[in-house]
Structure formats: structure tokens, C-alpha cells
Amino acid sequence: QVQLVESGGGLVQAGDSLRLSCAASGLTFSRYAMGWFRQAPGKERELLAVISASGGSVYYEDSVRGRFTISRDNAKNTVYLQMNNLKPEEAADYYCAGGIATMGGDDFTFQNDYWGQGTQVTVSS
Numbered sequence: 001q002v003q004l005v006e007s008g009g010g011l012v013q014a015g016d017s018l019r020l021s022c023a024a025s026g027l028t029f030s031r032y033a034m035g036w037f038r039q040a041p042g043k044e045r046e047l048l049a050v051i052s053a054s055g056g057s058v059y060y061e062d063s064v065r066g067r068f069t070i071s072r073d074n075a076k077n078t079v080y081l082q083m084n085n086l087k088p089e090e091a092a093d094y095y096c097a098g099g100i101a102t103m104g105g106d107d108f109t110f111q112n113d114y115w116g117q118g119t120q121v122t123v124s125s
Contacts, residue, residue, distance in 0.1 A: 002026040002114045004096050009119030014088050016123075020081040022096030022116055030054075033101030034072060034079040035110050038092040038121075047065040049081065049092075049103050050110045057103040059110070088125040 008020040033052050039045040049070035050059040059072055068113070069082040079096055099112030 002098070004098060004114055006094065006096050006119035008052060009121045011046075011122045011124065012086055014086060014123055014125050016086055017082070017084045018086060018121060020083070020094055020096075020119060021057045022079045022081075022099060024077045024079070027098060027114070029077040029098075030074040032098040032113075033103075033110060034070075035097045035099070035101075035112060036068075036070060036079075037095045037097060038090070040089075040092040040096070040104075043092075045095070047110065050103070050108075051079065052101055052103055056064035057101075059101070059103060059108050071081045075107045086121070086123045091121060091123045093118075093120050120125075 003025045006022045035050040036048045037045050048061050051070045055072050067084045072079040095118045096116045097112035098114040102109040
């Protein structure tokens with residue numbers, strides 16, 4: 001049984017940093033691209049960042065590029081999301097996902113097969 005377990009969420013102030021972790025089990029972690037999504041109340045879930053299975057390629061959504069960093073440790077079956085300079089409007093539930101990614105040049109796709117349960121991030125102004 002595949003499990004993705006996020007941690008690291010919490011309450012921070014605007015401008016603060018937070019590091020999310022997602023520990024995976026039940027799958028060959030090093031074979032899967034991993035991504036981070038978020039969903040605010042009343043809004044659709046949005047993709048933030050993806051890292052390839054090897055960790056050699058990354059993708060960022062425009063609004064987080066330069067502030068968020070996705071990384072992974074295949075020895076620990078864990079993917080991370082370092083979030084800097086958080087904004088109040090970024091308060092949401094943050095989810096990690098595992099799947100297959102196509103990353104190269106102008107081509108990018110991410111089809112996720114597995115979801116975590118989410119971790120809540122609250123950003124006060």
C-alpha cells in the first residue's frame with residue numbers, strides 16, 4: 001500500500017519560511033517524479049513544483065519560482081518543499097504527489113498516481 005505522509009505545516013507570519021516534508025512508503029520512490037500541490041478553500045488544487053525521479057530536473061509554477069525549492073532524498077524516500085517569503089494568500093492545504101513526469105525543453109507534464117493527505121499552512125498578515 002502506497003503512503004505519502006506530509007509534515008511541516010503550521011502557522012507562520014507573512015515573510016516567514018517553512019519547510020514541508022513528504023515521506024513515501026510502499027513504492028519504489030526513486031522511480032517516481034514527485035510534486036507539491038496546494039488547495040485553498042474554495043479554490044482548485046494547483047501544482048506548485050515537480051522534481052524528476054533522479055532529482056536532476058525541476059519545474060516550478062511561475063508564482064513560486066525563486067521563493068520555493070523542491071528537493072528529494074531518495075535514500076530517505078522523502079521529498080521536501082522549502083518555502084520562503086510566504087504570503088497570506090498562500091495559506092492552504094499542501095499536498096505531495098507521486099507520479100510520472102515529462103520534463104525537457106518546453107515540454108512538461110505530470111501525471112500523478114498517488115496523493116498524500118495534506119498538511120495545513122496558515123500565513124498571518
